[in-house]
Amino acid sequence: MWYHSEILWVIIKIVLIFGAMITGAAYYTLLERKWAGYIQDRYGPNRAGLWGLLQPLADGIKFLTKQETIPRNADAWLFLLAPALSMTTAILLWAAIPFSPVITHLPEFVESATGNKTFVFQVMNPNGGLLYMSAVASLAVYGIMLAGWSSNNKYALLGAVRATAQMISYELALALSLAVVVILAGSLDLTRIVKAQQDGWFIFTLPGAIAFVVFLVTMFAETNRLPFDLAEAESELVVGFHTEYGAFKFALFFIAEYMNMITLSLLAALLFFGGYNLPSFLPETVKASWYAPLIGSGLFFLKAFGFVFLFVWVRWSIPRFRYDQLMNLGWRKLVPIAMANLLVAGFWVYYT
Helix, strand or coil: CCCCCHHHHHHHHHHHHHHHHHHHHHHHHHHHHHHHHHHCCCCCCCCCCHHHCCHHHHHHHHHHHCCCCCCCCCCHHHHHHHHHHHHHHHHHHHHHCCCCCCECCCCHHHHHHHCCCCECCCCCCCCCHHHHHHHHHHCHHHHHHHHHHHCCCHHHHHHHHHHHHHHHHHHHHHHHHHHHHHHHHCCCCHHHHHHCCCCCCHHHCHHHHHHHHHHHHHHHHHCCCCCCCHHHCHHHHCCHHHCCCCHHHHHHHHHHHHHHHHHHHHHHHHHHCCCCCCCCCCCHHHHCCCCHHHHHHHHHHHHHHHHHHHHHHHHCCCCCCCHHHHHHHHHHHHHHHHHHHHHHHHHHHHHC
16 A cells, blocks of 8 residues: 555654644744734734734745845855754754654554554654754754854844854753753653653652743743843844845744744643643543543643743743843853752652
């Protein structure tokens, strides 16, 4: 049969997840504009389609039909490579995220096609999934730095330098908070980290709660979002590292930023809030049913949606930090707290 190929099923998962990524990021922009309108007591986009639901499509058509330009004296190849690199890293991050628990009630043709009696909606499941995501996320800084340096624009270069210093500074605190999760779970595998929270979420442990607070702050710094959007400060740097970008190239940066926010929201739900684990109060008949994975995935996305909303809420509620305040918070506050919490996690696991 045509479907007797595991590679085919991997391709299907890639296509489905990629489509969900682009669609989710596109409609995240609409949700943010709607929520921002509500917070500011005004209407959001409501002209393109019913309730403005076609606004992301209209924005996409606009970006695709605008004229592509490259600044004079810019490094053309690097100028074009930068948005592609940012988009690529955003896409690769989704490959290791498990979107569902293990599915055991499979149709017969799926079992014969894959040769397995279980199925996980995940492109790949490396043993070091968390390490893989940390490594790929660290590559995002190269796209931003190349964009600022190749644009031949002082505002863009200053924005890129700010973003680079900010992301590198906060990656240390982020890595230390992730190390606490690894200690609590005893694994770098994301599915095993979720499984380790079946009896209780890590957020309800002392080291897990502290690690979550550190992770939450670094989420905003790593995505260059308010109150840490110093790299794109309109009042200082126009729009920072993508000042010279427009049309489709700007759209790549724009979508990559929203994809990264969704990725970190999913990761927060996986690492600290049990991911797709079912609540303990559900009867065993429900947990053993064929629709249990659907409930688990639904709960997982609901938890992540809370962080998606938090990004918008914070953006329209908290003013921007000064750059020196940003660096002081990262190096003098978060890093010492995260290092001390790493020791707390070690004692916690040893004595409990």
